[in-house]
Amino acid sequence: MDFLTTVLLLLVGAGGGVAAANVLRKRTGLTDVRHESTLLLERIEKVFKVVMAEGYFSEIYNYQDQKKILYLLNDPKKAMVIAKSKVLVGFDFAKVRFQLPDAANRTLVIEAFPEPEVLSIDTDYRFYDIQAGILNHFNGTDYTQILSEAKQVMNERAMQSDLPKIANNQIQYMMYQLSSSMGWHLELPEADQRRLDALKAKAEHDELPIKAVLPTSNESGRSQS
Known part of the structure; x- marks a missing residue:
């Protein structure tokens, strides 16, 4: 007991x-x-990419998926994503083709210059109004697809903005300034040379440095927001 x-x-x-x-x-x-994180470093690459413009964008992305139940009834699911992004546009200098520098005449000739490209997109996503169907539910693959499509839309919108033009102007000004500071003459491809000459002519007409006639990427980004 x-x-x-x-x-x-x-x-x-x-x-x-x-x-x-x-x-x-x-x-x-x-x-x-409890939180656990595993970091895996896959590879390290040497690059020579230069950012010449940045823009800030906001996007409302609507996702909808229709699914039929027994081929008769619609069972839709939808979501709204608000994305705010900082987009960096610049150049990959590995794609630039130079002639051998003419040291006697102190001339540097660029045969071909790459087109500006989006170097990175830093995006903050927020999901709103998520509505799942009766049987048509959201899964991990759906969210991955939504974010991928929203990022692609942001990439296209950035390239349709003034950012590529601003980046072109900035890189030509930078190379012109760098070569001039060393007493060298810079020769660009025909289209780029015309653009640089136009910038120099405008600056001389207004009696301003070239940088003063260049638009700013922040203004371009905000105008697209």
Whole structure:
């Protein structure tokens, strides 16, 4: 009888301790949340990419997927994504083709210059108005597809903005300034040379440095927002 009494007392005490701990945890708001992260470095590459313009964009992206139940009833699911992005546009100098520098005449000739490209998109996504169907539910693949399509839309919108033009003007000004500071003459491809000559002519007409006649990427980005 003494043994059974001891066992019962131990069980009651343990149960009371667990109950008291749960009550205390609820009152203090303590939660046991654990996060684990694994970082895998796949490769490191040497690049020579230069950012010449940045723009800030906001986009409302609507996603809708229609699914039929028994080929008769529509079972749609939809979501609205608001994306705010910082887009960096510039050049990959690995794609530039130079002639051998003419040291005697101190001339640097560029045969071909790459088109500006989006170098990075830093985006903050927020999901709103997520409505799943009766049987047509969202899964991980759906969210991945939504984010991929929203990023692609942002990339296209950036390239349709003034950012590529601004980047072209900026890179030509930078190369012109760099070569002039060293006493060299810079020769660009015909279209780029005309653009640079136009910038220099405008600056001389207004008696301003070339940089003063260049538009700013922030103004371009905000105008697209």
